[in-house]
Amino acid sequence: MTLHTHARPRDLDASLLRSWPLPMPSFDADKEERGHVLILGGSREMPGAVILAAVAALRAGAGKLTVATGNSVAQLVALAIPESRVLGLAENEAGGFTVEAVAALDPLADRINAILIGPGMQDEAATARLVHALLPRLQGTETSIILDADAMGAILHPPSGANPPFRFGVPVLVTPHAGEMAHLTGIPKERIADGDDRLALEMALRWNAVVTLKGARTVIATPQGERWQHEGGNAGLGTSGSGDVLAGIIAGLAARGAELAQAAGWGVVLHARAGDRLAARLGRLGYLARELADEVPALLEQAAGDAADAASRPSGSFAGGKG
Incomplete structure (x- = not known):
């Protein structure tokens, strides 16, 4: 589906989502058809972030999962996610990965549909070097690239000899919240x-990236000038690990074949709806980020049902309801 530039961001509401359906596997699809996602992240101090993102990618429907994380936590991650293949990567003293990780990841470059880099990573400069070492290999494929957390530092730390900010040769998706956007822009x-509307669009054009500027009102902007917005969810989403789950959902949807902006738009809505469902059962404060992903399959199923009988179902039943 092609959406054209509008004077104001388009609302990510039920009507728009029904007109922008996610790619669906065939009835007899195997895991290959549902896509292979690679999650690159984690560290000695934050192994949980990559676990949250990886589980969320599977809950969003990805068929195959590989996790690449530090040697120091690889076994822990493998035990926590028995559905995944786990690669251990060499780490530096600050907890970042060395560029030697590129050699370990190179055989996967032609076999993955989406890669998420960043959750739980440390050492922004080392992470940026790794991103820039990976980009030439990944951008020669059809792999969707999502940069989260410290991996967005690639914008501030371009390859040697270049001045920031870095402009991507092929569009990637970045997921800053207000604090991260402040860091990236000054x-x-x-x-x-x-x-946030103007800023998200300006940075999308400057960086050649799909920018998902997160907040109580989230704005998504593309280098082509397209913009969407979503207001929803609740205060409980402002909890440790919530952003890792959102990034994982987006990566899982991208692995299934959703274009970057579509994966971001649907991911934002699913994340907010999951928060609403948990708030209805547990209260608006105190539910955990790891509980969000468990709500996603049912929300996806509900969305598919809404699309199937859109002619008879009242508008607003998915994105506008409380689930």
Whole structure:
């Protein structure tokens, strides 16, 4: 589906989602048809982040999962996610990965449909070097690339001899919240929300990236000038690990064949709806990020049902309801 530029961001509501259905596997599809996602992240201090993202990618429907993480935590991650293949990568003293990791990941480059880099990674400069070492190999494939957390530092730390900000040769997806956007742009955090539409679009054009600027109101902008917005969820989503889950959902949808903006839009809505379901059962504060992913399959099933009988179902039943 091609969406054209509008004077204001389009609302990610039930009507739009019904007109923008996710790629669906055939009835007899195997795991290959549902896509292979690679999650690159984790560290000695934050192994949980890559686990949260990886589980969320599977809950979003990806068929195959590979996790690449530090040698120090690889066994822990493998035990936590028995559905995954886990690769252990060499680490530096600061907890980042060395560029030798590229050699370990190279055989996967032609076999993955989406890669998420960043959850739980440490040492922004080392992470940026790794991203820039991987990009030439990945951008020669049809792999969707999602950069989260420290991996977005590739914008501030371009390859040697280049001046920041880095502009991607092929569009990637980045997922900053206001604090991360302030870090990437030098704009004070308190000013981000005042101009998030303009800022998201400006950075999408400058970086050649799909920008998902997260917050109570999330804005998605593309280098082609397309914009979407979503207001929803609840305060409970502002909890440790929530962003890792969102990034994993987006990566899982991209592995299934959703274009980057579509994966981001659907991911934001599913993440918010999952928070609403948990809030209805447990209360708005205190539910855990790891509980969000468990809500996603039922929400996807509900969305598929809504699309199937859209002619008879009242508008707003998925994105507007409380589930």
